[in-house]
Amino acid sequence: MEILSFLADGVLLALLPINLFLIVIGVTVGLFIGAMPGLGSVNGVAILLPITFLVPPSSAIIFLAAIYYGAMYGGAISSVTLGIPGASTAVATTFDGRPLALKGRASLALVTAALASFVGGTVANIFFTLFAPLLASLALSFGPPEIFALMLLAFATFVGLGGDDIPKTVFSICFGLVLASVGFDTISGEPRLVLFDIPGFLRGIGFIVLAIGVYGIGEMLWTIEQTRGEITSMNPKMTVKGMVEDAREAARLGWRGTTIGSILGFFVGVLPAAGATPGSLMSYGVAKMMSRNPQDYGNGTPDGVAAPEAANNSASTGAMLPMLTLGIPGSPTTAILLGGMVIWGLTPGPRLFVDESEFVWGLIGSFYISNVAALVINLAFIPLFIWMLRMPFTILSPLIFVLSIVGGFAASHSMHDLWLIVIFGIGAFFMRKFDYPLAPAVLAIVLGPIAEPTLRQSLLLSSGDPTIFFTRPIAGPITVIAIVLILLPALKLFRRNRAVVHS
Amino acid sequence: MKLTKRLFLGLAAGSALATLPLSALAEGWQPRRPIDFTIMAGPGGGADQIARFVQSVAEANDLTNRPLVPTNRGGGSGAEALLHLKDARDPDHTLMVTLNSFYTTPIRQEGLGVDIEAFTPITMMGVDPFVLWVHKDSGITTFEQFVERVKEMDGGFVMGGTGSGQEDSIVIAYMAGAYDLKIKYIPYDGGGAVAKDLAGQQIMATVNNPAEAKGFYEAGDFVPLLAFSDERMEAYPDVPTMKEKGHDFSYYNQRALVGAPGMSEEAAAYYREVFGKVYESDEWQKYLVSESLSPLPMDEAQTRAYWATQVQNHRDLLAKIAN
Structure with missing residues (x-):
């Protein structure tokens, strides 16, 4: 019960007028930063960090956490309305959010995203409140072999789904992995695959570059070609009644994805090195795998929006846990928050909960308040974003093009990345024409940079013995499940062939 | 209305014109546009923390008339940042926050064609020492026990670090050479990840900056050995130094601000004054203490001499590692 009284104090602290004001401002700013393609919570938090010195540390981190939260909600908006992921965490949201919008159900997609985000955030907050110290030790027990096993599982959920053409899926994954290995190799400390000796490749190929290219430019080219420019993604006028109905439908059709995303997202978020983007992609894969109608995924099912959105909010709370309890950031954004805490004179780490309990519980309390504020503010803005969709396509498509380029530049300030965006966009268009699934390539470029070093670290640890993935108590079961999932489609194919022979 | 608006604009423009040259005359060179503040590492690491700290001190005390715009260019172990500065279109508005990859990356990747002697020294904000850490559950409490344990395990002792050729690997390689140790070295992509895996006992020892290990040290999980x-560090008075053990070796990560090659003397003088003030601020002095950084103030000529010795030292150390 001690926890509850701490939490009550924390919530009261978050409800102080100045903190409440900062939460509302932070969430709104975050929402728009998140909605802008290319800019995500990392940029928002980094840009606004210096101005937090005007307020006490507990208010400062509440403000930054509110931006972080707002951005997680905001990412879904451009994923749905424009088809470009607003932030890397919202890539999986485009898979089904965009088809829903094209069907004229953008409002359903956005309402689902908002509600799933709220549930995801709240579930994560409850886990956080109750089990923070316990989960910190869980995070520590994940060494390189465990993280690699988890990444293998993520790939397996995408390969083993069936439905899609498996060889093409595998090709797409390999393509993404090759792109992910461009740049600097952590293990050997040498540059590799620096294509044409262009120095820009030393930095590697950013995930956001691929995502904007594929979903911004590529998707736009595809839509233009499919419709000969005659599309106007019509959406009915937004009414309060319509939104209530959407909310009902979202609850009915999206609860499964929300549940999976909330729980899985949190645990992936807690693991340092993983973070919200892998969390949301994995949740999408798992939700699809567990669904009775996997063929609906990718064609616009609310479940496909709910799973990644619940997961990215849940994971963003989860990622705070290793930051606060271990001083280890679970995502790029928490890395900057961590820097902020050091600047404010706090030492994140195992002692923080004891030495600075007011600060920690104030922050946790603010998570709850931010989550409610973000839901209300997000719902209030949905009609505005829907209104944007009613623009004729002839205006919307150049706008998407401009936003892709501006967003790509804002993320890295590099012309090199802009050319890559254009090249990837054209490449993605042709891949789509030849029926190659693009999502696995995007998944690979997100997970590749985590999977590759952890694989090599594990093998260094075991002096090259691959049984390390089977003999460790946590890594073992995960690896086995992943391998079964990868082999499942082959098994199905085998059985189908036998059935054909018998008949 | 139109007339008054125009009049107002005219007055405003006139007064701006009238005051601009005056203030410029009074204070010498002033930045004319936002200042590119390149960080040689990714977000969240030591260099990034320092850059954002410096930026906020400058902002809070209103030290620059144009904002500092921090951008992380950590790619290729800092190669990206070095190239960005080397090819800066506007050297007077381009600064960089460095770490030791400032020395090592040009040596290791000669193809970049970066000559750090051409860069402009601005301010040395401090140097960050390295400490050898083990987990308390290992039972090791002294450096001698550590050496003994490593020898016992004959190649099975695992240490983590931030990659071959990086700062900590240089330290570990020196130590291994001096005591004839066989160590299995696992590279990670940042000091934070290394510290976390020591806390989880995935690895057995690390060479981390105190700032990275401080949280675990205060909680009693980490034991500093060397x-x-x-000289002995103020925050760790009981921890002996490598020099006391009879080996003339010390190693620091530099936390310095550097200007692009070709920066004008006037601009360099301006930035030295601004960041000199940041250095002397209470905020920075407190930061030096809390993060166990050592001060190492030096002027331009001293910095250039320091660079020359550092480049030579790193060339020797890297050559030793390669053999």
Whole structure:
């Protein structure tokens, strides 16, 4: 019960007028930063960090956490309305959010995203409140072999789904992995695959570059070609009644994805090195795998929006846990928050909960308040974003093009990345024409940079013995499940062939 | 209305014109546009923390008339940042926050064609020492026990670090050479990840900056065994140094601000004054203490001499590792 009284104090602290004001401002700013393609919570938090010195540390981190939260909600908006992921965490949201919008159900997609985000955030907050110290030790027990096993599982959920053409899926994954290995190799400390000796490749190929290219430019080219420019993604006028109905439908059709995303997202978020983007992609894969109608995924099912959105909010709370309890950031954004805490004179780490309990519980309390504020503010803005969709396509498509380029530049300030965006966009268009699934390539470029070093670290640890993935108590079961999932489609194919022979 | 608006604009423009040259005359060179503040590492690491700290001190005390715009260009172990500065279109508005990859990356990747002697020294904000850490559950409490344990395990002792050729690997390689140790070295992509895996006992020892290990040290999880500083560190008075053990070796990560090659003397003088003030601010002095950084103030000529010795030292150390 001690926890509850701490939490009550924390919530009261978050409800102080100045903190409440900062939460509302932070969430709104975050929402728009998140909605802008290319800019995500990392940029928002980094840009606004210096101005937090005007307020006490507990208010400062509440403000930054509110931006972080707002951005997680905001990412879904451009994923749905424009088809470009607003932030890397919202890539999986485009898979089904965009088809829903094209069907004229953008409002359903956005309402689902908002509600799933709220549930995801709240579930994560409850886990956080109750089990923070316990989960910190869980995070520590994940060494390189465990993280690699988890990444293998993520790939397996995408390969083993069936439905899609498996060889093409595998090709797409390999393509993404090759792109992910461009740049600097952590293990050997040498540059590799620096294509044409262009120095820009030393930095590697950013995930956001691929995502904007594929979903911004590529998707736009595809839509233009499919419709000969005659599309106007019509959406009915937004009414309060319509939104209530959407909310009902979202609850009915999206609860499964929300549940999976909330729980899985949190645990992936807690693991340092993983973070919200892998969390949301994995949740999408798992939700699809567990669904009775996997063929609906990718064609616009609310479940496909709910799973990644619940997961990215849940994971963003989860990622705070290793930051606060271990001083280890679970995502790029928490890395900057961590820097902020050091600047404010706090030492994140195992002692923080004891030495600075007011600060920690104030922050946790603010998570709850931010989550409610973000839901209300997000719902209030949905009609505005829907209104944007009613623009004729002839205006919307150049706008998407401009936003892709501006967003790509804002993320890295590099012309090199802009050319890559254009090249990837054209490449993605042709891949789509030849029926190659693009999502696995995007998944690979997100997970590749985590999977590759952890694989090599594990093998260094075991002096090259691959049984390390089977003999460790946590890594073992995960690896086995992943391998079964990868082999499942082959098994199905085998059985189908036998059935054909018998008949 | 139109007339008054125009009049107002005219007055405003006139007064701006009238005051601009005056203030410029009074204070010498002033930045005319936002200042590119390149960080040689990714977000969240030591260099990034320092850059954002410096930026906020400058902002809070209103030290620059144009904002500092921090951008992380950590790619290729800092190669990206070095190239960005080397090819800066506007050297007077381009600064960089460095770490030791400032020395090592040009040596290791000669193809970049970066000559750090051409860069403009601005301010040395401090140097960050390295300390050897083990987990308390290992039972090791002294450096001698550590050496004994490593020898016992004959190649099975696992240490983590931030990659071959990086700062900590240089320290570890020196130590291994001096005591004839066989160590299995696992590279990670940042000091934070290394510290976390020591806390989870995935690895057995690390060479981390105190700032990275401080949280675990205060909680009692980490035990410091040896400092690679010139003298015993104030925060760890009981921890012996490598020099006390009879090896003339110390190693620091530099935390310095550097200007692009070709920066004008006037601009360099302006930035030296601004960041000199940041250095002397209470905020920075407190930061030096809390993060166990050592001060190492030096002027331009001293910095250039320091660079020359550092480049030579790193060339020797890297050559030793390669053999």
